[in-house]
Amino acid sequence: MNYSEYISLILLLPLAGFVLLGLFGKKLFKQSSGMIGVLVLLISTVLSLYTAYQYFFVNGKLNDVYQTIIPVKYTWLQFASGTSIDMGITLDPIAVMMLVVVTFVSLMVHIFSLGYMKGEKRFSTYYSFLSLFTFSMLGLVVASNIFQIYIFWELVGISSYLLIGFYFDRPSAVAASKKAFIITRFADLCFLIGILILAFEGGTLDFNTLIHRLTDTQSSQYISITTASFLGVSVLTWALTLVFIGGAGKSAMFPLHVWLPDAMEGPTPVSALIHAATMVVAGVYLVARLFPVFSINEASLYIVTWIGAISAILAAIVACTQTDIKRVLAYSTMSQIGYMMFALGVAHLGGESGLGYTASMFHLFTHAFFKSLLFLCAGAVIHLIHSNEMNDMGGLRKYMPVTHITFLVACLAIAGVPPLSGFFSKEEVLLAAFHSNKLIYGIALFTSGLTAFYMFRLYFSIFWNKSKSLDTHAHEGTFSMKLPLIVLSICTLLAGFIPFGNFISSDGKNLELPFLLNFSIAPVLFALTGIVVAMRMYKKENNLPHRVAASLGGLYKAAYRKFYIDEIYLFITKKIIFNLIGRPAAWIDKNIVDGTMNGIAYGTGKVSHWIKGIQSGKVQGYALYFFSGIIVLAILVIYFWK
C-alpha cells in the first residue's frame, strides 16, 4: 500500500472518535464509548505499526540513508507574502517512531481505562478527550510545517487541560489544570516568537525548506540569521532559545516544570499517557526535529544541555522526598526528560558525534514504555487503596501480584539494571555525555543513583514495608487493567535489544551503538547502591527514613518543599502581575481614562447649566443683552475703524 492511501487515517480516526463521542457519546454510546475508543485506537496502532514496518524495512531508505517522505500535504492558510501554513504528514525516522509510541501507549491507556474509569459519570466524555489528545499528539509528531507543530502543540495543551481538570468539581484539579495551561502558554508565547523569527529569516514555514536554508552556509538566509544580532546575541541563538523555551515548557524543564507535579490531579491513566509517555516529551521531540539547526549553534545547544542536566538532578532530589506516589513519578518523569534533553545537547550532527541524538530518542522510546507502565501500576494501586499517599500503602504484593511484578520490572528498567530496556538507553545517554562533557556525565551518573533510590523507595513502600490489612476480597482490577500492564512490561523487558542506531541517527545513516562493558560498571554500581539503600530504609518498617531526613535538615526540607519554586511563582503572579499591573490597569481605566470622559461630560453639563441662565425668556433681559451687544460692537467699531 502507498502511504498516502491510508496514512491520514491514523490521525483522522481518533479525530472522528472525538467528534462522535463528544457530540453523541452521552446519549447514544453511554456504555460502548470505551469500546469505540479502543477500537479506533487499535486500528490506528495497527496502521502505525504497518507504516513503521514499511518505512524502516521496505522503502524508507535511499542509498542507505533514511529519507523524509511527505505523503500528504495541504495548504491551510496562505499568506500574502508567499509563506503558508500547511497541514501535512511527514515520515522520517523520529516521526515514525513517535507514531508507534503514541498510538501504542494510547491504546494501552484506552484499554486500561475501560476498567479504571468504569462507572464514571462522564465516561464517554473521558474517551472523547483521550481521542482528542491522541489526534493532537499524532498531528504534532507528523507535522511538516513549523506552524502545524504549533497548532497541534496548543491542541495537546488543551487536551491536557481538559483531562487534568476532568474531575472538575475538585478545586485542586481545576487549579492544577489552569496552572498547567498557563505555564505552558507562557512557554508557547516564546515558541511563537521563535517561530516568527525563524519564518521571517528563513522565508518559509516548511520544516524541510527551513532546515535546508538555515543549515546551508552559502544561503542568504543562513548568512542573514547568523550575522544579524539583537542585544549582542545572534538572531539564530535568540530564535532557537525561544523555541527551546517552548519545548521546555511542555517538557516540564526547570524552571517551567512546576505544572507537572500538580497535573497529577488528573485520572491516573491520563498521567500515564500525557504526562509520562507522550506530551511531555514533545519538547525533546521539537529539539530533535530542528536538530540540524540546533547543531550549528553552540550557544543554544549549551542551553539545552544545562537546562536538561539541572532538571535531571533537581527533579531526582525532589523525588526522593515526596510521599504522593504520583508526584514521585512526575518528578521522575521530569528527571528522565532531563536526560533526553542533555543527550541532545551534547550531540552533533552526523556520525559518532551524533550518538547523543540516537541515545536521546532511544531513551524517549524505552522511557515511554516503562514510565507509562509505572503510572498504570500506580493507577491500579490507587484504584484499590483510593489514596495517593505512600503512607496509606504497604504490603500490597499479596493482594496484587501482577501489579507487583510489572511494577518491579519497570523499576528495574528505570534504575538501569541490565538487561532491561532502561539500562541500554541510559547507557548510551551516559556515554554520549562522557565523550563531550565530564561534568554533565558526573551529574547524570549521580542522578542515576538517585533514580534507583527513589524508585525502589516507592516500590518497597507500596509492596513491602508495613502490611496493610485490607479486606480479603481486595483484588486487582479487571482483565482490561491487567492486560496493558503485562504487555507494557514485556515491551520494557525487550525494547532494549532493538538496535536503535540502525533506525534513528542524526544524519539518517546507520550508527552502530557502542556497548562497552567497562563503561557500564559505574552506572550499574550506582544503581545497585541506590537499590540497596532503599531496601535497607524501606523494606521493613523502621525509623531510619526519619533519622536520615532529620540529619539532612535544611536540605531535606528544601527538597520536600520543592525548592520553593512554587512559592516564587506565586509571588510573581499574585504580588507582581496582579497587584502591580492588573490592578493599576483596571484602576486607571476606571478613574483616569473613563474619568476624563465623564469629566468632559460633567464640564459640558456645567457650562450648559451656566449659559442656560441667559435664555431666561424675559423680554427685558433679551433687550438688555441686545443693547449691551450693540454698545460693545459700537465701541469696537469706533475704536478699530481708523
Added chain:
Amino acid sequence: MNLNLIIIIPLLTSIAVLFCKGLKQVRMISLIGAAIQLILSFVLLYAYWQERAAGNTSTFIFEYNVAWYAPLHINYHIGIDGISMAMILLTSFIVLTGVLVSWKMPARTSGGEMLSKEFFFLLLFLGVGAYGFFISLDLFTLFFFLELAVIPKFLLIGIWGSGKKEYSAMKLALMLMGGSALVFVGLAGLFFNTNTGDGTHTFDILQIAQMHIPVEVQKLFFPFAFIGFGVFGALFPFHTWVPDGHSSAPTAASMFLAGISMKLGGYGCLRVATFLMPDAAHYYSWIIIVVSCIAILYGAFATMMQTDLKYINAYSSVSHCGFVLLGIGILTQTALVGAVMQMVSHGLMTALFFACIGMIYDRTHTRQMSELGGLLKVMPFISTTFVIAGLCSLGLPGFSGFVAEVTVFMGSWEQTDVFYKIATIVACASIVVTAVYILRTIGKAILGPLEKNQYSLLKDAGWHEKWAASLLIIGIVAIGVVPFWLNHLIGPGAETIMSNIKNVTIIK
C-alpha cells in the same frame, strides 16, 4: 443578483414586526425574517463566488448606483467586495442568533412591560443599518447607515437594560455620536477636496480611491475619520463606552453591540480612512500601532481584575478589537486580511460569549463570578458553550480567534523594521494574559463545586438557545478548521486596499 435585497428584506422584516400582535407573532416573524436574511447572505456568497469564477475581476460587484440628492452629488451607490461579503455574513449570523436568544424576551422594561414588538423592531432595525453600512460605496450613504445603527442601541439599552442603564445608554450614545461627528468632519473634508475633473465634488468611494487627495489634506482629515470610526471600534482611549454599554445592555443588544456595532468602526477605519487616505495612513501608522498595542495588553490586564462576567467580556473585547486596529495600522496585506478575519471572528465569538452570559444570568440572576460556580454539573450545554467561547477567545487552534491572530502576527512580522517586531511581541504577549483571565473565569464560574444549592434545580438551554449557540459555534469552527475560504474571500479586497497604499510608497 440585486444587492438592494440585502437592505430591503431586513427593512421589511423590521416593519412587519410592527404590525404583529403579542410576543408569539412578533418572534415568529422576526425569526422567519432573520432566517431569510441568513439564507440570503449565503445565496449572496454563492452568487459572489459564481461571479468571480465567471471571471469578473472588478473590485466591487453587484454595483447599483442611483442619484439620491444630485445637487450635493449624493448617490445611493452600493456594491460588495470580499470584505463586505464577510461582514454581511457576520451580520446575518448575529441577527438570527440575537433573535433566537431573545426568544423568551426575559428582559422587561423597568415598568415591567414587555414591549416585545418594539424590542424586536429595534434589533432588526439595527441590522438594517449594519447591512447598509457594509455595502455602501458612497460616503454619505455610508454615514447615513452608520447613524441609523446608533439610535436603536440607545433605546435598547435605555429601555430594556439592567443596572445603571440610563447612565450607560447615555454614555454610549454620546460617545458614539461624538465619534460620528468626527467621522462627518472627516468625510466632509474629503468631499470638499475631491475633484472629479469638471470641478465638482464627489462622495463616491470608488472615485475618491482613484484620485489622489493632497497629502496635507489627508493628514488633516485622517485623524477625524480614523478616531471617529475608532470610537465605534473601541480605539484606546475612547473605549470606555464598551464596558458600561455592554454590561447594561440586554443579551441580544450586547451581542449586536459587540458582534456588529464594533465592527462598523473597524470596517470604517479600513474602508474609509485607510483606503481613501493612504498617505496619511502611512504617516500615522506608528501611532495606530502604539495605541492598539496599548489597547491589546492594557485591555487584557484590565480584564484580569474584573468580577462581573459581562465586564470581563467587554474588556476582553477591547483587547481583541485592538487586533483589528493593529492589523489595519501595520499596512501589510496579510495584516489587513488578519484584521478583517479578527472582526468576523471576534463578532461571532463575543456574540457567543454574551449569549452564554445571558443564559447564565437568566437562570442564576447574577453575573458576579463570586456567586457562580460548578455550572457544568447543572447545565452542561451552556457551560460547554461557554468554555468553547472562552477557548476561542484565548486563541486556541481550531477556532476562529487563532487564525485571525496568527494572520495579524504574520502580517506584522513581514515589516522589517524593529519597531514592528516589538509591537508584535507586545501583542503576542496578550495570549498569555488572555489565557489567565479566561481560565480564571471558566475555573470559577463553570468548574469547581456548585456554589449554591439552589442552582441544582436550574434547567439547561432550551431549543432556541441551543440553536443560537450551535449556529455561532459552527461559524467559529468553520473559520478555525478550514480558514482558507475566508482567506480567499477577504484576500482580493485587502489587495485592493493594499494597492492604494503601495502606490503611495512608490510616489514617495
